[in-house]
Amino acid sequence: MSKLLLKGAEVVNPGNNEIKQQDILIEDEEIAKIASNIKVEDVKKMDLSNKLIVPGLIDMHVHLREPGFEHKETIATGTQAAAKGGFTSVACMPNTNPVLDKETLIEGLNQKIAEDAVVNVYPIGAITKGSQGKELAEIGSMSQAGIVAVSDDGNAVMNSEIMRLALKYAGDFDLPVISHCEDENLSGDGVVHEGYYSTVTGLDPIPASSEEVMVARDIALARETNNPVHIAHISTKGAVQLVRDAKKQGIPVTCEATPHHFSLTDQAITSFSTATKVHPPLRSKEDVQAIKEGLEDGTIDVIATDHAPHATEEKDVEYDYAPFGISGLETAIALINTELVETGVLSWPQAVEKLTTNPASILGLDEGKLKEGAVANLSVIDPDYKWEVKPKDFVSKGKNTPFADEELKGQNIMTVVNGEIVYNNK
Numbered sequence: 001m002s003k004l005l006l007k008g009a010e011v012v013n014p015g016n017n018e019i020k021q022q023d024i025l026i027e028d029e030e031i032a033k034i035a036s037n038i039k040v041e042d043v044k045k046m047d048l049s050n051k052l053i054v055p056g057l058i059d060m061h062v063h064l065r066e067p068g069f070e071h072k073e074t075i076a077t078g079t080q081a082a083a084k085g086g087f088t089s090v091a092c093m094p095n096t097n098p099v100l101d102k103e104t105l106i107e108g109l110n111q112k113i114a115e116d117a118v119v120n121v122y123p124i125g126a127i128t129k130g131s132q133g134k135e136l137a138e139i140g141s142m143s144q145a146g147i148v149a150v151s152d153d154g155n156a157v158m159n160s161e162i163m164r165l166a167l168k169y170a171g172d173f174d175l176p177v178i179s180h181c182e183d184e185n186l187s188g189d190g191v192v193h194e195g196y197y198s199t200v201t202g203l204d205p206i207p208a209s210s211e212e213v214m215v216a217r218d219i220a221l222a223r224e225t226n227n228p229v230h231i232a233h234i235s236t237k238g239a240v241q242l243v244r245d246a247k248k249q250g251i252p253v254t255c256e257a258t259p260h261h262f263s264l265t266d267q268a269i270t271s272f273s274t275a276t277k278v279h280p281p282l283r284s285k286e287d288v289q290a291i292k293e294g295l296e297d298g299t300i301d302v303i304a305t306d307h308a309p310h311a312t313e314e315k316d317v318e319y320d321y322a323p324f325g326i327s328g329l330e331t332a333i334a335l336i337n338t339e340l341v342e343t344g345v346l347s348w349p350q351a352v353e354k355l356t357t358n359p360a361s362i363l364g365l366d367e368g369k370l371k372e373g374a375v376a377n378l379s380v381i382d383p384d385y386k387w388e389v390k391p392k393d394f395v396s397k398g399k400n401t402p403f404a405d406e407e408l409k410g411q412n413i414m415t416v417v418n419g420e421i422v423y424n425n426k
């Protein structure tokens with residue numbers, strides 16, 4: 001039996017908002033014991049004092065790009081980036097080529113995951129065939145193949161009747177619908193948030209209403225069907241308020257925010273760097289403040305990276321022509337620590353809840369808790385570690401980050417998946 005004893009770490013328990021100094025003993029793939037001062041013989045020991053141990057983090061929104069866009073990312077490189085970032089599980093979006101819209105494609109992906117992934121990967125299936133928004137995809141049979149949600153992420157489901165049917169149909173299989181909220185007519189050819197900085201840069205604007213009308217629509221559909229909708233990458237003040245009000249009425253809606261949307265405002269676009277081009281666009285100072293308030297008061301359930309890697313040559317073009325997306329897995333923990341924990345917006349247990357138990361409950365995963373007898377999925381975070389973001393050091397193929405050369409504090413230093421150390425920088 002292989003045994004590993006993690007000694008003296010600050011163990012973060014999201015459930016009861018506490019941090020407690022404890023040892024954790026891992027035997028094979030299980031957490032055998034959590035207690036203070038565990039004494040055992042014949043064991044590999046690691047001193048982790050002043051480090052945090054958190055339940056394996058779950059990123060419920062990543063783009064792994066396989067099949068079809070292997071030049072941007074693969075299951076191998078994307079999951080290695082996840083492991084480095086402290087994530088032991090990711091849910092991957094179906095906007096690949098072909099779009100993951102049927103059982104055989106999910107089965108093919110599962111095969112690839114079994115061969116190449118270093119962390120747990122849960123596929124998300126498309127809502128509509130080809131994510132074209134016209135006809136429902138084979139949600140029922142994809143559910144047999146193990147998808148954890150459906151989404152046409154990257155595209156809006158513009159037809160409200162299709163979205164209503166999707167909610168009902170997905171509900172029959174207990175699958176949440178993850179909505180990329182964007183009214184494509186309002187977005188038009190826009191590339192940045194509509195406001196002061198779109199005016200001064202002359203870049204084409206995307207109004208906040210493009211997101212908000214769809215959030216309002218999806219809330220109405222969730223109320224009517226009583227099936228859960230999860231709003232991806234929420235980014236505006238108005239959208240946060242809509243979700244807050246909906247939750248008060250008991251409507252089954254949840255939402256997530258990304259690190260880039262709580263860390264950066266649209267001022268960043270004045271660099272004209274295509275690394276700042278993302279869907280939804282980086283928003284105003286007031287919107288960023290509202291995201292932080294939503295995280296703090298629980299309106300925003302989840303922090304997810306929306307890891308959207310693109311090849312350097314694809315981003316190395318004029319702003320209008322670059323693809324939307326930010327490579328996020330390897331900077332998430334540092335941004336959460338720097339922007340939310342150090343500033344008092346969230347405690348570590350509160351942040352960890354949005355990275356473990358909350359996404360697990362939305363996706364129906366039996367994960368996200370450190371407890372004896374559970375599979376050993378955990379990460380070790382050094383909250384004091386200062387480092388500079390160097391995209392060339394990313395293990396993701398996507399070097400597209402707007403945080404290049406920034407000094408951040410906090411980083412994941414070790415990741416354990418199913419009892420095995422898959423990343424170690426201790």
Ligand SMILES: NC(=O)N[C@@H](CC(=O)O)C(=O)O
Pocket residue numbers: 063095153154155180277278279280306308309324325326
């Ligand atoms: N977020 C992005 O800017 N891009 C995503 C699609 C998406 O999440 O909508 C991508 O697949 O590149």
Ligand SMILES: [Zn+2]
Pocket residue numbers: 153154155180232233279280
């Ligand atoms: Zn999206």
Ligand SMILES: [Zn+2]
Pocket residue numbers: 061062063093153154306308
């Ligand atoms: Zn996405």
